[in-house]
Amino acid sequence: MKLLVPVKRVVDYNVKVRVKSDGSGVETANVKMSMNPFDEIAVEEAVRLKEKGIATEIIAVSIGPAACAEQIRTALAMGADRGILVEQDGVVEPLTVAKLLKAIIAKESPGLVIMGKQAIDDDMNATGQMLAALMGWSQGTFASKLTIEGDRATVIREIDGGLETVSLSLPAIITADLRLNEPRYASLPNIMKARKKPIETLKPADLGVDPTPRLTVLKVEEPPKRQAGRKVASVAELVDKLRNEAKVI
Amino acid sequence: MTTAADDLILGLIRIVDLPGLTAAAGQPLAAEDIEAVVREADRFAREAIAPGWQTADRAGARLENGLVRAPEHYLPLYGQWVEGGWQGLAAPEAHGGQGLPHALWSAVLELCSAADMSFTLCPLLTAGAVELLAHHATPDQAERWLPELVAGRWTGTMCLTEPQAGSDLSRLRARAEPAPDGSWRLFGQKIFISWGEHDLTENTLHLVLARLPGAEAGSRGISLFAAPRLLPDGRRNAVSCGGLEHKMGIHGSPTCIMLFDGAEAELIGAPHRGLQAMFAMMNAARLAVGVQGVGQGARALAMAETFAATREQGGKTIDQYPDVARMLAEMRATTLAGRLLALEAAASLDRARLLKSPEAEARLALLTPIVKAWCTDRGVEAASLGVQVHGGMGFCEDAGAAQILRDARIAPIYEGTNGIQALDLVTRKLPRDGGALLRTLLAEAVLVAPAIGQAAATVEQAIPAMLGAGGPVGASRFLDACGWVLGAAMVARAAAADPAHAATRDIFLRRLLPRAIAAAEEAMAG
Numbered sequence: 001m002k003l004l005v006p007v008k009r010v011v012d013y014n015v016k017v018r019v020k021s022d023g024s025g026v027e028t029a030n031v032k033m034s035m036n037p038f039d040e041i042a043v044e045e046a047v048r049l050k051e052k053g054i055a056t057e058i059i060a061v062s063i064g065p066a067a068c069a070e071q072i073r074t075a076l077a078m079g080a081d082r083g084i085l086v087e088q089d090g091v092v093e094p095l096t097v098a099k100l101l102k103a104i105i106a107k108e109s110p111g112l113v114i115m116g117k118q119a120i121d122d123d124m125n126a127t128g129q130m131l132a133a134l135m136g137w138s139q140g141t142f143a144s145k146l147t148i149e150g151d152r153a154t155v156i157r158e159i160d161g162g163l164e165t166v167s168l169s170l171p172a173i174i175t176a177d178l179r180l181n182e183p184r185y186a187s188l189p190n191i192m193k194a195r196k197k198p199i200e201t202l203k204p205a206d207l208g209v210d211p212t213p214r215l216t217v218l219k220v221e222e223p224p225k226r227q228a229g230r231k232v233a234s235v236a237e238l239v240d241k242l243r244n245e246a247k248v249i
Numbered sequence: 250m251t252t253a254a255d256d257l258i259l260g261l262i263r264i265v266d267l268p269g270l271t272a273a274a275g276q277p278l279a280a281e282d283i284e285a286v287v288r289e290a291d292r293f294a295r296e297a298i299a300p301g302w303q304t305a306d307r308a309g310a311r312l313e314n315g316l317v318r319a320p321e322h323y324l325p326l327y328g329q330w331v332e333g334g335w336q337g338l339a340a341p342e343a344h345g346g347q348g349l350p351h352a353l354w355s356a357v358l359e360l361c362s363a364a365d366m367s368f369t370l371c372p373l374l375t376a377g378a379v380e381l382l383a384h385h386a387t388p389d390q391a392e393r394w395l396p397e398l399v400a401g402r403w404t405g406t407m408c409l410t411e412p413q414a415g416s417d418l419s420r421l422r423a424r425a426e427p428a429p430d431g432s433w434r435l436f437g438q439k440i441f442i443s444w445g446e447h448d449l450t451e452n453t454l455h456l457v458l459a460r461l462p463g464a465e466a467g468s469r470g471i472s473l474f475a476a477p478r479l480l481p482d483g484r485r486n487a488v489s490c491g492g493l494e495h496k497m498g499i500h501g502s503p504t505c506i507m508l509f510d511g512a513e514a515e516l517i518g519a520p521h522r523g524l525q526a527m528f529a530m531m532n533a534a535r536l537a538v539g540v541q542g543v544g545q546g547a548r549a550l551a552m553a554e555t556f557a558a559t560r561e562q563g564g565k566t567i568d569q570y571p572d573v574a575r576m577l578a579e580m581r582a583t584t585l586a587g588r589l590l591a592l593e594a595a596a597s598l599d600r601a602r603l604l605k606s607p608e609a610e611a612r613l614a615l616l617t618p619i620v621k622a623w624c625t626d627r628g629v630e631a632a633s634l635g636v637q638v639h640g641g642m643g644f645c646e647d648a649g650a651a652q653i654l655r656d657a658r659i660a661p662i663y664e665g666t667n668g669i670q671a672l673d674l675v676t677r678k679l680p681r682d683g684g685a686l687l688r689t690l691l692a693e694a695v696l697v698a699p700a701i702g703q704a705a706a707t708v709e710q711a712i713p714a715m716l717g718a719g720g721p722v723g724a725s726r727f728l729d730a731c732g733w734v735l736g737a738a739m740v741a742r743a744a745a746a747d748p749a750h751a752a753t754r755d756i757f758l759r760r761l762l763p764r765a766i767a768a769a770e771e772a773m774a775g
Contacts, residue, residue: 073285185293188334191285192347 001111001170003046003055006101007039007075009068010121023219026121035071038116040078041176044183045146046114047079054148055112057081061104063097065089069199076194077186083199088211096204096211098130103207105135110171112153117142117175128175138168141175250554251749253363253547253588254291257356258284260589263746264739265596267352274603276348283353290335290357297329298364305367305501306652310447312493317446317503323368327401327449335361336372336401340379344395350603351533355540355595359588362544363551366656367501369544371404371444373537378405378456381530385473385518394454394475403477404450407534408439408457408507409527416669418524419468423459423509425516433516435459435476435509438491441663445505446478446490453478455488455507457514458523465521473523476514488512498655531665532598532617538664539620540591542628545657546584549628549635552650553577557638567638575760576638580631582757585750586736587624589743594620611686615678616735618670622725623732625660626667632657671724674731675715684712687731694738700758701741704734704765711769723772730772733765 011017011026012034018027035043049055060075062068063086072083086100105113118125132139140146140155144163147154148170157164158177186194204211232238242249251259261267262280271278305320312318319327330336339354340346354376361369379398382391397403414420423437435457439445446453457474464470480486491506518526554577557568567573594616600609632654636643643650661667679687691705708730714720715727737757744754 070281070285073281077285077289185297185329185333186289187332188286188289188338188347190334191289192282192349194285195279195282 001055003058004110004113005042005046006061006115007071008036008119009033009064009071010036019220019222025220035074036116036119040183041180042114043075043078044181073194076197077191085201091213093213094124094126097127099209101131102134114174128173132173138172140168142177143174144177144179258287260592264742265592291360294360294364302365309500310503319447320501331401337399340399345399350599352595359540359544362541363548367499370502375405377530377534380533385526403452406445406455408455410441425459433514435512435514437509439507442505442507445507471523472520473517473526474514476512486512535617535621539624542625542660543587545628546631549632549653550580550584553635553638576634578756580634582753583627586740587627589739591620618674619732622667622670622728628657671728674728675720675724697738698741701737704762707766707769711773714773719775726768727772730765730768737762
């Protein structure tokens with residue numbers, strides 16, 4: 001079974017994110033970029049499935065600027081077999097990503113797509129679900145445990161009230177939650193081997209997808225700074241401030 | 250603010266031009282590959298090695314019933330190290346290594362040493378053993394031992410020092426007696442053997458200096474042997490740990506007294522040529538210790554920066570006070586200079602080997618004592634400043650700043666004290682060409698930054714005195730002066746490659762470089 005693992009290039013989780021001065025988006029120039037941590041968990045899960053003999057080939061896909069090749073190389077160093085880079089500068093919306101992935105699925109016929117539940121840049125949490133809808137495939141989102149037996153996948157999902165177990169028919173879309181696994185460190189020999197693994201570069205047009213954004217971003221701003229607390233002299237003053245200043249009661 | 254990994258990547262790619270060097274040697278290593286290796290090593294160092302650093306210091310290595318136990322978490326951590334394949338980075342591909350440049354290994358070593366110097370000392374020594382065996386073992390010996398060492402399944406030790414033979418190895422007494430099967434039996438006591446005995450791997454290969462029967466006294470009668478802890482048939486060899494030293498620092502690293510009581514051993518290289526074989530790896534080992542100094546400075550800096558940016562006094566964080574800012578700037582400047590100087594020397598080693606360049610060989614020979622001594626002295630100073638930035642909390646063990654100072658303090662001592670390094674520079678390296686190469690390096694430094702001119706001229710002025718009777722007295726200060734000038738040039742090159750380092754360059758040239766003049770004048774004063 002082939003596995004498809006989409007990996008997104010995002011601002012590194014250690015970086016303090018800043019909004020561009022013109023409010024058009026987040027500053028990414030001269031900022032350290034890494035693979036989305038949830039996607040890293042997805043790659044790790046795919047590599048484990050390959051090590052168990054369930055998967056035969058892992059294809060890492062990244063969509064974005066040419067520099068996304070770095071994130072594909074990271075996936076290759078962790079154990080993916082080859083990469084596909086769909087080059088597209090500027091904003092790529094979840095629906096575009098889902099359509100591009102659908103086109104790649106048509107080419108590659110994977111038995112399973114494993115991806116992060118969301119990317120830590122815009123926290124959309126949409127691509128996996130959209131892809132499942134476009135494909136008409138089953139989806140196991142927020143997975144904290146994945147078991148494959150024959151043509152079925154059992155997924156334990158993290159939901160608000162606790163854990164939910166679902167059984168899916170394959171092919172399916174799995175989105176990885178934080179506790180699915182702990183990603184490995186790439187070994188030095190695998191980093192060096194990753195240099196020789198192939199990366200195919202495509203354009204959205206090659207896949208018959210129009211990448212034009214459908215949404216317009218009006219403004220991006222930093223969350224309001226937290227105000228310093230104040231001491232009140234009496235309960236009456238507290239109630240008064242809650243009612244008349246904070247307007248919460 | 251750039252991180253150590255950022256600076257190492259800049260240094261490897263833009264300053265020592267590793268992509269160009271490897272391409273010229275026909276083994277091209279792209280900038281992206283260098284970055285990928287350094288980033289992953291950095292991640293491993295920060296996330297896997299560093300967290301247990303204080304625990305290892307507190308637990309220390311213990312001797313129980315003749316067996317040495319490393320700090321508990323070192324066992325799984327060492328497993329991860331082996332699994333990551335890092336041990337083989339610069340080792341020959343023929344023996345399972347990656348055959349990557351020494352400069353890249355140097356970068357990885359700095360990051361890991363900064364994370365935990367005690368732990369990283371073990372792989373550092375194994376790499377030294379690999380280096381030595383790759384050059385001096387017979388093909389048969391290499392085949393039996395190198396794959397194990399390169400993979401990290403075995404570790405290696407260097408058994409040189411004896412109680413009466415420290416810096417003066419000519420006083421060695423350990424002896425080898427012939428066995429009927431043509432191998433040798435070793436007798437004697439070795440001290441200060443780092444990682445001499447431990448529970449991280451099933452086997453350890455001891456490289457031991459000893460005398461053959463009838464060997465002449467002094468340094469010409471010393472031969473090199475290899476003795477495994479476990480023999481091929483699974484028996485324990487007659488080598489054991491007689492005790493552990495109680496040390497000022499690097500508590501996680503067992504410093505063993507090793508007793509050889511008829512240990513089965515094989516001769517490495519030619520009889521009576523043991524010291525020459527050891528010296529072959531000495532350059533690499535001394536550079537590695539210089540890198541440890543840089544690593545400790547880098548750790549001290551990172552911790553002091555974090556502390557000073559969060560500790561508030563008088564209504565502002567303490568890094569906004571000029572004197573604290575001064576200390577941080579000095580730590581930043583000397584750490585960057587040491588880091589790049591070490592890379593420059595390691596790249597000379599690569600250039601010498603890959604391009605068979607005698608000029609690079611000569612540079613390496615000259616730079617090695619400077620890197621070893623200057624970088625380790627700066628490491629101790631940075632660690633001490635780190636304690637100072639922390640104030641009273643720095644003097645308490647919980648903050649960790651004190652541990653860096655205790656750990657860093659060994660580096661100016663072992664692998665040839667810094668005094669020995671200075672003598673090596675002044676009485677061995679300088680006379681080779683009457684100081685010509687050093688003059689070239691000084692001139693290059695001035696070309697990089699004209700502001701170095703006066704300092705370089707003062708150092709140059711001291712060369713004749715160093716070549717004369719005043720050499721041994723002034724050697725240490727002279728080496729120090731050379732380090733400040735060459736370090737200044739490295740920082741200037743960094744600023745030229747990346748404007749982020751411009752402020753550090755200015756501070757180095759303005760505030761720190763005058764130390765070169767003072768040191769050179771002190772050297773000449775006799």
